[in-house]
Amino acid sequence: MDAGALAHLRVVEVGSGLAAAHAAKLLADLGADVVKVESPGGDVTRRLGPFPGGRPDPEASGLFLYLNANKRGVVLDLDAGSDRTRFGRLLDGADLLLHDVEPAKLAGYGLDPEGVLRGRPRLVAASISPFGLSGPYRDYKAYDLNLWNAGGIACLNGGGPGTDALPPLRTFGYQAMFQAGLNAAIASLGALYARDGSGTGQHVEISVQECLVTILELTYPFWPYCRLITSRLGYKPIQPLDFFACRDGWVFLCAVEEHQWKTFVEVMGDPAWAGVEMFADRLQRAAHWDALKPLIADWMAGQTVAELYGMLQRRRVPIAPVSTMGDLLSSEHLAARGFFVSFAHPHAGRHRMPGAPYHLTRTPWALRRPAPLLGQHTAEVFAEGARS
The missing domain is CATH 3.30.1540.10 (formyl-coa transferase, domain 3)
Known part of the structure; x- marks a missing residue:
């Protein structure tokens, strides 16, 4: 199998949200060696499902399997000093850290921007948080629904006559977190590219709210250009x-x-x-x-x-x-392009999942390994560190 475009990168992912997991997935799919750090209880997405046959199984969550294919998994308890030391050694050999740890816990885990880069001049550290690491909302907790509203999209979502009188509407799933993950991956690759020229890494900060505010498209020019406040697309000036x-x-x-x-x-x-x-x-x-x-x-x-x-x-x-x-799933067009890929997993069995929405001719996307079992690669990863 051809090496991926990012096969030269070692990425460490830590957190319990979807945003960092999605960002790391995008890089893992391009060949980066992504090591996912989970707590002893496992990532929260292991408990979200859906599950085969509707029977909860933390090793078979469809969401977890999708977000974490092509990664290796280790277990560390970052509340324990000994595991924080091991985690530090893991970062010493990494090119990129991706995390969505809440801001209040960063200093205690050694993940604050100054602390995590100290002694690691080439590391790029990307932190994803609901509202960023500064400002009055810095320490606010938020979930996808909160952020979808905070980003201004819920008030514009939906259509049809009279929809401005309806309550704000959310979208399906966890789109706020997926948007944040996409932005984190792009910004991190930009920082890594800069590092290859300067030799020095940097901190990358991603606010989920700001990721959503940036995709409001034409909402902002309507007021200065037309003195119109953007609202839902209800009444349309032309039809059908x-x-x-x-x-x-x-x-x-x-x-x-x-x-x-x-x-x-x-x-x-x-x-x-x-x-x-x-x-x-x-x-x-x-x-x-x-x-x-x-x-x-x-x-x-x-x-x-x-x-x-x-x-x-x-x-x-x-x-x-x-x-x-x-x-x-039954689309002839998507089948002809090989979009859906099949994988076998020891707990979930054989399933299909979406592949990549892009094709690289020399370093193609590939499903190289299924999502890890909890702690599956702990011994392997730290044995590599000991040998190096």
């Missing part, structure tokens, strides 16, 4: 631009250009209602959307997703099936 239910699923239709609308009307069989004055152009269609949408929806409900997608795609009318998880 909406979701519709079919016989076996959902589609999103975007037929806002006049030629697209005319073609769509032809596909529907030129119904008489399409020619009335109140639907004459896209602005009129938007103004009378409450009347128009049920008419379109009634026709859509009689079609299958595949039929509708094929008909409109051939006529170059923008439409997108709303993929379910089952659709993705």
Whole structure:
């Protein structure tokens, strides 16, 4: 198997959150030797699931297996002085430390920015925390839901008429932590690149809140440019631009250009209602959307997703099936690209999981090893340290 692009890097990951685990996963998938440090009780994601057959098993959590494939695992109790000494030796041989330890515990573990770099001039140390290591929120605890709201995205999430009156909405899963992990990986690689030129490492600080604030896209220019406060995408100035239910699923239709609308009307069989004055152009269609949408929806409900997608795609009318998880797993396109990979695990058995959303021709992504059992590589890793 070809070595990965980052096979020259040794990374130490410590913490109990998803953000550091995701950042380290991105590097491990590119070949970095990632050593995951867990407490004797194991990482919190071991208890989050989902689990095979719905039976809790800390060695078979789907979330843990996904986040920690391609890593080695050791167990250390950082509350014990002897294990903190061993942890320090582990850092002595590392290129990068990735952690999401809460700020209040950093000094006690020797992970504060000054302490962790002392005597390790080439180390890059990246710390992920909810609100950063400075400012009045420094020591606040937060979870994905708190941070999604603190980052401003929840108030913009969701669509449809009247949605500004709805409570803020969260997204599925742990997207705040995944965003933080992605930013931590990128920033850490930048610091490592700088180190290769200067010979000196540095501290990298990641605020989860700020990671979310940076992906609010066009929300900021609307006020200085247009004196508009960004809100949820409820009322749309042009139509059709909406979701519709079919016989076996959902589609999103975007037929806002006049030629697209005319073609769509032809596909529907030129119904008489399409020619009335109140639907004459896209602005009129938007103004009378409450009347128009049920008419379109009634026709859509009689079609299958595949039929509708094929008909409109051939006529170059923008439409997108709303993929379910089952659709993705059975996708011919993703299968042809080899996106999903199969792995065997001693507790979870054989399963499929997402691969990488990129292809490198000379140093390809690869699933080199399944996620570690708790403490599986403790003896191996520290024996390497003793030999070196």
